[in-house]
Amino acid sequence: MNPIDREVVIWLNGLSGNVALIDDLARVIATDYLMPLVFSLAMFGMWFAGRSSGERLRFQHWVLIGISSIGLSNVSVVLINLAWERTRPYAVLDEIELLFYRATDPSFPANPVAIGFAAGAAAWMANRKFGYWLFGAALVYGLSRVYAGVFYPTDVLGGAVVGVLTTWGTTYLHRLFQPVTNLFVRLTRGLALG
Amino acid sequence: MTPDPSDVQALFARHYFYFAMLATLGALQIAVSIGGYPGLWVLPHRLGTRMAGAILIIAGAALFFMLPLWVDGPWAAGSVEADSSTRQWGRADWGDLGAARNVNDIDGGLSGTGQATWFPLAALIAFCVSITAGAANRRLFPARMARMTPISPGTDASEGIDDEDGIALLRRRSYPGALKTSWRRFRRELPADAMTLLAQADRWSVAFQVWHWVLRRKSR
Incomplete structure (x- = not known):
C-alpha cells in the first residue's frame, strides 16, 4: 500500500467523530443518490440552457457526449476492476471508523468520481465556469468518501483521470457516429424538445 | 428482524x-x-x-x-x-x-x-x-407573457442557424403550437438536412466514409 494513501485516509477519516454535523453532512454527500443526481441534473439542465441557437446546439452536443461518457466511464471502471481488485481501506486498516456501508466492489478507481469528472469534463467543454463547479462537486464527493473510509485518495485521483479520459475518448466516438447524433438533435428540435 | x-x-x-x-x-x-x-x-x-x-x-x-x-x-x-x-x-x-x-x-x-x-x-x-x-x-x-420574449426569433442568422423551430419557439408560443410547427418543418426538411449533415460529417464518420465510397463507385 502506498504510504501517502494510508496516511491521508487515516488522517482524514480520523477527523470524523468530533463534530456530528460534519459527519452527517459527509454521510449525506457520500450517499449513492445526491451527487449522481446533481450530475444528471447538470446534463439535463444544460440541454435547455442555451440562449441562442448556436449555444444551444453546442450545449446539446456536449450533453450527448457527457451522457455517453458517464455510461462509458462505468464500463472503464469495471474493466479496471477486473485487472486490479484493490481492497477498501476499512477492510485493511484497523484505524478506520466506517461511516458508510461496506461496499463489495474494489475501490480503485472511484466509480462515483469517474462519473462526476466525466460529466464535469463535458460541461467544461461547453462552459468553463459550469465545468469547474461540477469538477468541484465531484472532488467534494470523492473526499466525502475518503472521509467516510471507503476510498483512498489515489482512488479519487484515478476516478478523476478515468472520467476525463473517457470524455476525451467519447468525443472521438461521437465523431465516428456522425451524423447520427446530429440527426438525433435535429429530431429533438422537430419534437420541440431541443 | x-x-x-x-x-x-x-x-x-x-x-x-x-x-x-x-x-x-x-x-x-x-x-x-x-x-x-x-x-x-x-x-x-x-x-x-x-x-x-x-x-x-x-x-x-x-x-x-x-x-x-x-x-x-x-x-x-x-x-x-x-x-x-x-x-x-x-x-x-x-x-x-x-x-x-x-x-x-x-x-x-x-x-x-x-x-x-x-x-x-x-x-x-x-x-x-x-x-x-x-x-x-x-x-x-x-x-x-408577450413581453417575455427576451430574444426575437431569427437573431442567430449571423450564426447561419434559423431559430424558427424547436424549443426556440417556446419564446413566443406554448408547447403544442411549437410542436406543430417544429414537426411540420422537421418532416419537410429531413431529407435535405440528412444530406447536408452527411456531407458535412467529420472524416472520422463511418457513415461519411460509406457515403463517399458509394459516390466513388457510382462515378466509375
Missing part, C-alpha cells in the same frame, strides 16, 4: 422518484429561465421561475433525506449504523438522518441502473408539468 431487500428497494425507488421529479423540475426551471423560454416557465416571471427552480431542488433533497422521520423503512431508530445489512424496520430519529439512506444496493438500496431508469421518467413528468404551467401562464397572463 432485518428487512426484506425487495421491500427496501420498492421504498427507495418511490422516494428517489419523488426526489428526482422535484429536482428535475427545479433544474429545468433554472435552465429555461437562463435560456429564456417562457413557454416552459412555471411562473410568468424570469427571476421568480429561477427562484422556484432552486426551491424545488432543495425541497426534493430535503424531502428525500427527511422522509425517514415520518415513513417506516430500514432505518429504525437505534439500528442505523454503517453496515446496512443489520438495519431494523421503523422510523428514524434526527440523529440517524445522515446515515439512513446509506443502504447498499444488495441490501435493497437503489442501484445505478435503477436510478438511470427512474430519472428519465421523472424528467419527462417535469417537462409535462412545465408545458402545462407555460400554457396556463400564456392563457392567464397574455400581456405579461
Whole structure:
C-alpha cells in the first residue's frame, strides 16, 4: 500500500467523530443518490440552457457526449476492476471508523468520481465556469468518501483521470457516429424538445 | 428482524422518484429561465421561475433525506449504523438522518441502473408539468407573457442557424403550437438536412466514409 494513501485516509477519516454535523453532512454527500443526481441534473439542465441557437446546439452536443461518457466511464471502471481488485481501506486498516456501508466492489478507481469528472469534463467543454463547479462537486464527493473510509485518495485521483479520459475518448466516438447524433438533435428540435 | 431487500428497494425507488421529479423540475426551471423560454416557465416571471427552480431542488433533497422521520423503512431508530445489512424496520430519529439512506444496493438500496431508469421518467413528468404551467401562464397572463420574449426569433442568422423551430419557439408560443410547427418543418426538411449533415460529417464518420465510397463507385 502506498504510504501517502494510508496516511491521508487515516488522517482524514480520523477527523470524523468530533463534530456530528460534519459527519452527517459527509454521510449525506457520500450517499449513492445526491451527487449522481446533481450530475444528471447538470446534463439535463444544460440541454435547455442555451440562449441562442448556436449555444444551444453546442450545449446539446456536449450533453450527448457527457451522457455517453458517464455510461462509458462505468464500463472503464469495471474493466479496471477486473485487472486490479484493490481492497477498501476499512477492510485493511484497523484505524478506520466506517461511516458508510461496506461496499463489495474494489475501490480503485472511484466509480462515483469517474462519473462526476466525466460529466464535469463535458460541461467544461461547453462552459468553463459550469465545468469547474461540477469538477468541484465531484472532488467534494470523492473526499466525502475518503472521509467516510471507503476510498483512498489515489482512488479519487484515478476516478478523476478515468472520467476525463473517457470524455476525451467519447468525443472521438461521437465523431465516428456522425451524423447520427446530429440527426438525433435535429429530431429533438422537430419534437420541440431541443 | 432485518428487512426484506425487495421491500427496501420498492421504498427507495418511490422516494428517489419523488426526489428526482422535484429536482428535475427545479433544474429545468433554472435552465429555461437562463435560456429564456417562457413557454416552459412555471411562473410568468424570469427571476421568480429561477427562484422556484432552486426551491424545488432543495425541497426534493430535503424531502428525500427527511422522509425517514415520518415513513417506516430500514432505518429504525437505534439500528442505523454503517453496515446496512443489520438495519431494523421503523422510523428514524434526527440523529440517524445522515446515515439512513446509506443502504447498499444488495441490501435493497437503489442501484445505478435503477436510478438511470427512474430519472428519465421523472424528467419527462417535469417537462409535462412545465408545458402545462407555460400554457396556463400564456392563457392567464397574455400581456405579461408577450413581453417575455427576451430574444426575437431569427437573431442567430449571423450564426447561419434559423431559430424558427424547436424549443426556440417556446419564446413566443406554448408547447403544442411549437410542436406543430417544429414537426411540420422537421418532416419537410429531413431529407435535405440528412444530406447536408452527411456531407458535412467529420472524416472520422463511418457513415461519411460509406457515403463517399458509394459516390466513388457510382462515378466509375
